[in-house]
Amino acid sequence: MATKSLKIEGMTCSACAKAVERTSKKVQGVSEASVNFATEKLNVSFDETVVSVSDIQAAIEKAGYKAVIEARNKTLKIEGMTCSACAKAVERVTKKLDGVIDSNVNFATEKLSISYESSKIRVSDIKKAIEKAGYKAFEEEDTNIDEDKEKKEKEIKLLWKKFIISLIFTIPLLVISMGHMVGEKFGYSLPKFIDPMSSPRVFAIVQLVLVIPVMIAGNRFFKVGFKSLVRKSPNMDSLIAMGTSAAFLYGIFAIVQIFGGNIDYAYDLYFESAAVIITLITLGKYLESVTKGKTSEAIKKLMGLAPKTAIIIRDGKEIETPIEEVEVGDIILVKPGEKMPVDGVVVHGITSVDESMLTGESMPVEKTIGDKIIGASINKNGAIKYEVTKVGKDTALAQIIKLVEDAQGSKAPIAKLADIISGYFVPVVMSLAIISAIVWYMSGETGVFSLTIFISVLVIACPCALGLATPTAIMVGTGRGAEYGVLIKSGVALETAHKIKTIVFDKTGTITEGKPKVTDIVVTNGITQNDLLQLAASAEKSSEHPLGEAIVKGAEEKGLEFKNLDFFKAIPGHGIEVKIDGKNILLGNRKLMVERNISLQNLEETSNKLASEGKTPMYIAINEKMAGIIAVADTVKENSKKAIEKLRKMGIEVAMITGDNKRTAEAIAKQVGIDRILAEVLPQDKANEVKKLQAEGKKVAMVGDGINDAPALAQADIGIAIGSGTDVAMESADIVLMKSDLMDVPTAIQLSKETITNIKQNLFWAFGYNILGIPVAMGILYIFGGPLLNPIIAAAAMSFSSVSVLLNALRLKGFKPVK
Numbered sequence: 001m002a003t004k005s006l007k008i009e010g011m012t013c014s015a016c017a018k019a020v021e022r023t024s025k026k027v028q029g030v031s032e033a034s035v036n037f038a039t040e041k042l043n044v045s046f047d048e049t050v051v052s053v054s055d056i057q058a059a060i061e062k063a064g065y066k067a068v069i070e071a072r073n074k075t076l077k078i079e080g081m082t083c084s085a086c087a088k089a090v091e092r093v094t095k096k097l098d099g100v101i102d103s104n105v106n107f108a109t110e111k112l113s114i115s116y117e118s119s120k121i122r123v124s125d126i127k128k129a130i131e132k133a134g135y136k137a138f139e140e141e142d143t144n145i146d147e148d149k150e151k152k153e154k155e156i157k158l159l160w161k162k163f164i165i166s167l168i169f170t171i172p173l174l175v176i177s178m179g180h181m182v183g184e185k186f187g188y189s190l191p192k193f194i195d196p197m198s199s200p201r202v203f204a205i206v207q208l209v210l211v212i213p214v215m216i217a218g219n220r221f222f223k224v225g226f227k228s229l230v231r232k233s234p235n236m237d238s239l240i241a242m243g244t245s246a247a248f249l250y251g252i253f254a255i256v257q258i259f260g261g262n263i264d265y266a267y268d269l270y271f272e273s274a275a276v277i278i279t280l281i282t283l284g285k286y287l288e289s290v291t292k293g294k295t296s297e298a299i300k301k302l303m304g305l306a307p308k309t310a311i312i313i314r315d316g317k318e319i320e321t322p323i324e325e326v327e328v329g330d331i332i333l334v335k336p337g338e339k340m341p342v343d344g345v346v347v348h349g350i351t352s353v354d355e356s357m358l359t360g361e362s363m364p365v366e367k368t369i370g371d372k373i374i375g376a377s378i379n380k381n382g383a384i385k386y387e388v389t390k391v392g393k394d395t396a397l398a399q400i401i402k403l404v405e406d407a408q409g410s411k412a413p414i415a416k417l418a419d420i421i422s423g424y425f426v427p428v429v430m431s432l433a434i435i436s437a438i439v440w441y442m443s444g445e446t447g448v449f450s451l452t453i454f455i456s457v458l459v460i461a462c463p464c465a466l467g468l469a470t471p472t473a474i475m476v477g478t479g480r481g482a483e484y485g486v487l488i489k490s491g492v493a494l495e496t497a498h499k500i501k502t503i504v505f506d507k508t509g510t511i512t513e514g515k516p517k518v519t520d521i522v523v524t525n526g527i528t529q530n531d532l533l534q535l536a537a538s539a540e541k542s543s544e545h546p547l548g549e550a551i552v553k554g555a556e557e558k559g560l561e562f563k564n565l566d567f568f569k570a571i572p573g574h575g576i577e578v579k580i581d582g583k584n585i586l587l588g589n590r591k592l593m594v595e596r597n598i599s600l601q602n603l604e605e606t607s608n609k610l611a612s613e614g615k616t617p618m619y620i621a622i623n624e625k626m627a628g629i630i631a632v633a634d635t636v637k638e639n640s641k642k643a644i645e646k647l648r649k650m651g652i653e654v655a656m657i658t659g660d661n662k663r664t665a666e667a668i669a670k671q672v673g674i675d676r677i678l679a680e681v682l683p684q685d686k687a688n689e690v691k692k693l694q695a696e697g698k699k700v701a702m703v704g705d706g707i708n709d710a711p712a713l714a715q716a717d718i719g720i721a722i723g724s725g726t727d728v729a730m731e732s733a734d735i736v737l738m739k740s741d742l743m744d745v746p747t748a749i750q751l752s753k754e755t756i757t758n759i760k761q762n763l764f765w766a767f768g769y770n771i772l773g774i775p776v777a778m779g780i781l782y783i784f785g786g787p788l789l790n791p792i793i794a795a796a797a798m799s800f801s802s803v804s805v806l807l808n809a810l811r812l813k814g815f816k817p818v819k
Contacts, residue, residue, distance in 0.1 A: 008068075027059045083237070098120060159289055226238070313331040330387070336380065350366075352366050485738035506656075518632055532627060538564075616632050703742070
């Protein structure tokens, strides 16, 4: 019997709670169900062999409510992983834990993203399970960026040190072991005291003495490899440990035979293979660590942007304070050339600020009292004081880092195939190595020949290349996007973006500046222009609509006084209804006037003319009679036309969605080159319009900036939010454009295409390498009269495969948007 706690959404009273209880109890296999209306939680006991949690959730959903498993998400840093098989082992161990909903390990970032029920399992239990499997787990808060960097640098230095030690002993070992063979060809020989013919015992002992320091330098391969083998989750280290141990043990056996008088074994020593394999793979690991460090440079750059201290004004004094001690409400002084420590609002002074490190926008932005400041941006030419609004994890920089980190830690659907194969890869390779060695031995070949096959197969196989193929490309791709101010939130978004066939742009604030101005005032029935503007502005003072704001601003510029409202009602998608000085005033679009049966009189022709010029006519009626029109125009953003042209050249259909009337929409669409127009769409219907396009079998992206765009952004296959937009829109989107420049839409799609191409190349080489390498190591060429693969060549090829995949991923660092 299992017990689950589910969060119930949609309950409005205790009767709802009773309904959820009743519905749950009716599900076959459920023995007990109780709902706490105050906490909105359902505790349900059920027989797992009869019913699943998803069945209970489906029944509750059918009753009109929503049941959600309460989950916490955590990111843990994993230490001790050496290949993708290790990542798979950590995933497997954590997924088995009761209370864990999902678990994903990214080998490239060495991070575990885990979703779990906090009522069932604690983070400490998850850590213990990981430690039991032979790895170490740390919460990200336990290590800061400097500590993490220090650890990585120490690891790189240690690998280099081990490589140098291995190399110092491997070179003389190679010279001694191969000297007699090379000497025969080039007419020189080894000194007699180490010649296998003259002194076989010394020859063998010297090799043993030289190989031992190399084996000690590579002790990690044996420690981790055999431990993983015992735990029945073999990894790449297990393959290396088995291969080199087999070579070393066979060498010991050969020494015993030599000292027993059988000197022929002097030519069958395998010490140099063990030493060269460890040396080459240590070099490969060193290069891999260095290259992996470069894949996350973007995030390191972002993390290094924030200054360590801030100057706070307290009691009229300037006090230098560590950034951790800055609190919301503090007043900060920033001098020219200094970095803004945290987010805030200017309270004194005028300056221009370089925000390029966050937005990619090269031009400095003018800041004056009331303007927002982004932490880590650079103050260019004026001293300012600003009030702190956000600190720590709430700052824009911290949010961006979190977005990029989450994206780099996420998996793209294309990675699933590699993940599945990586899980079975090592056991299959070990089986192939054993089978091929036995088959060759049974076919009449020598034990030495069979041992060569066994070692070559183990050493050439490379699960690392498969494990690194996707995450490294995603890390570099999302990091490069962040440098251009294009924040891609996940691997899924990165992969889907290149499949987009239709892009729907919201008009106001996206294609246009979103800062409309009053352009025309047309009056009728004896009212003056100023009186009409005064009434309209007084009515719109309580509205948040951008067109209303333009009217208010227009009245302020003329110095008109605002009148008090006796009544206010917003009519979504139509306009507003207010009462001023006993007069009933309607202000809105044509639909509102038609709905209220108000005659447009002779203003329809004027309205059509204004609309054809790209202006939005807003009708004003006083006491059910038409009083006039105020036309408002929104200017098109500088790069809108260019961006839309670029998208069309890329073969993408472009549509525009707006609540404006068709004529106004057509005028704007004509200016920017859009053919497909979805006009007069109410905010709540935007998502339905996106659905209709998806029903045509297209992958649809939606670009928007407002709260009313959020449902459409969520509905679209890819939601793209403008950075100047609302938090809700940015939360709902898959991609955020920090610069609010529409040219970044084609940039995001280009980046997606290049990253997916890079991933496919990586997977092709990783799969291709193993598909070709393993049969060659098994001796397939030898059957047809070709050469037998030397384990030393196999080790070199194996090291190169991982490094080549990483180097290919790093090519994405050279990505530049095609303008």
